[in-house]
Amino acid sequence: MSATVPAITYNVDLVRQDFPILAREVRPGVPLVYLDSTATSQKPRQVIEAVTRYYSQSNANIHRGIHTLAEEATAQYELARANIANFLGAQTPRQVIFTRNTTESINLVAQTWGRTNLHRGDVVILTEMEHHSNLVPWQMLATEFDLKLEFITVTPDGLLDLDEYQRLLSLTPKLVAFTHVSNVLGTINPAKDIIKMAHDVGAITMLDAAQSVPHYKVDVQDLDVDFMAFSGHKMCGPTGIGVLYGRKSILESIPPFLGGGDMIKRVKLRSFVPNEIPHKFEAGTPAIGEAIGLSAAVAYLQNISMEAITAHEKEIIHYALERLEEIPGIAVFGRPAAHKCGVASFILQGVHAHDVSQVLDRDGIAVRAGHHCAMPLHEKFQVPATVRASFYLYNKIDEVDRLVDGIYKVKTLFKS
Numbered sequence: 001m002s003a004t005v006p007a008i009t010y011n012v013d014l015v016r017q018d019f020p021i022l023a024r025e026v027r028p029g030v031p032l033v034y035l036d037s038t039a040t041s042q043k044p045r046q047v048i049e050a051v052t053r054y055y056s057q058s059n060a061n062i063h064r065g066i067h068t069l070a071e072e073a074t075a076q077y078e079l080a081r082a083n084i085a086n087f088l089g090a091q092t093p094r095q096v097i098f099t100r101n102t103t104e105s106i107n108l109v110a111q112t113w114g115r116t117n118l119h120r121g122d123v124v125i126l127t128e129m130e131h132h133s134n135l136v137p138w139q140m141l142a143t144e145f146d147l148k149l150e151f152i153t154v155t156p157d158g159l160l161d162l163d164e165y166q167r168l169l170s171l172t173p174k175l176v177a178f179t180h181v182s183n184v185l186g187t188i189n190p191a192k193d194i195i196k197m198a199h200d201v202g203a204i205t206m207l208d209a210a211q212s213v214p215h216y217k218v219d220v221q222d223l224d225v226d227f228m229a230f231s232g233h234k235m236c237g238p239t240g241i242g243v244l245y246g247r248k249s250i251l252e253s254i255p256p257f258l259g260g261g262d263m264i265k266r267v268k269l270r271s272f273v274p275n276e277i278p279h280k281f282e283a284g285t286p287a288i289g290e291a292i293g294l295s296a297a298v299a300y301l302q303n304i305s306m307e308a309i310t311a312h313e314k315e316i317i318h319y320a321l322e323r324l325e326e327i328p329g330i331a332v333f334g335r336p337a338a339h340k341c342g343v344a345s346f347i348l349q350g351v352h353a354h355d356v357s358q359v360l361d362r363d364g365i366a367v368r369a370g371h372h373c374a375m376p377l378h379e380k381f382q383v384p385a386t387v388r389a390s391f392y393l394y395n396k397i398d399e400v401d402r403l404v405d406g407i408y409k410v411k412t413l414f415k416s
């Protein structure tokens with residue numbers, strides 16, 4: 001083995017003890033090797049306990065009650081918002097809107113800002129590496145409003161072609177919507193530059209941060225982004241809770257998304273006055289326990305420090321790429337490592353991605369196989385499916401070794 005084992009920047013064994021699921025065996029005698037955090041992360045007991053505590057001690061509906069539990073629940077929910085705003089470097093908690101997930105956050109922008117600001121013939125710039133969540137909402141709008149969708153192409157190395165982006169900007173787009181980190185290639189896009197270039201031509205920016213906020217320190221004011229979306233479940237938080245961050249002036253100027261309770265100030269039989277932000281965008285009873293759980297997840301990540309998590313994942317991915325590329329017949333997508341987060345998607349010559357995944361599962365190794373909700377990107381690379389191994393704060397170097405050993409087993413089985 002030629003690869004060198006790097007030093008770890010914090011005690012991963014201690015971190016792993018916080019995640020009860022990591023101690024389980026997939027089958028008797030087969031411990032879990034969880035390499036699917038890009039799809040969803042595991043949850044530490046601090047998050048599980050925060051949610052349990054809320055339901056055991058303070059559960060009530062928020063904003064409307066005057067009894068003790070309602071006040072406690074409201075305070076905890078709003079504290080969660082403030083903690084998340086602080087984590088993102090937002091000017092005010094009012095810029096943090098709770099949604100179900102990244103997908104809903106992007107749809108919210110499309111259906112509110114998009115419907116009021118995009119008109120026939122307007123140009124929207126996306127990229128070829130988008131998750132379906134940041135493609136389909138714009139396609140739906142483009143069909144209805146006759147918009148022109150343009151795409152920044154992806155180079156063979158898995159990077160965005162920024163020269164082409166510069167050329168596309170001459171079309172004076174109204175919106176540039178792009179992913180911060182690709183969930184397939186692992187590419188970390190230069191978001192700050194892309195946003196600055198968009199603003200220079202007067203475009204609004206929408207950042208899909210589903211794969212960046214869980215792994216990096218992301219500061220919305222430093223990025224100067226207009227809208228940013230991410231999901232709680234990919235960052236040690238519960239499912240069913242996501243965030244839309246928005247520039248205050250824009251959030252205040254656009255119409256509500258869903259109609260119902262809480263998003264109104266006053267209602268008459270034939271009219272309503274919308275509430276202030278953020279409530280204007282949170283119709284109905286929200287995911288209260290989940291928001292509190294997400295806040296606990298943020299505190300958990302901050303306690304380790306985002307910088308340490310980033311450094312840890314960087315070491316793992318460097319090691320993983322070295323080891324994976326030793327394997328004859330493997331092709332890893334999205335080089336070079338310097339621009340990559342903890343994601344390695346690959347194909348193994350002569351073996352379908354689903355078969356690779358199924359055989360690895362026998363050894364307790366959880367990877368994902370398929371198009372990872374990025375069909376156009378897979379079409380571009382002319383592969384129907386890839387195998388994706390993804391790493392997070394709790395993964396260890398020896399799990400990379402187990403993955404590599406597992407892939408050799410697949411090769412033996414399929415004589416590839």
Ligand code: PMP
Nearest residue numbers: 101102103131133183208210231
């Ligand atoms: N964008 C990216 C880059 C993603 O990786 C994902 C999740 N795979 C999403 C959007 C959608 O996230 P969710 O399913 O939580 O809405």
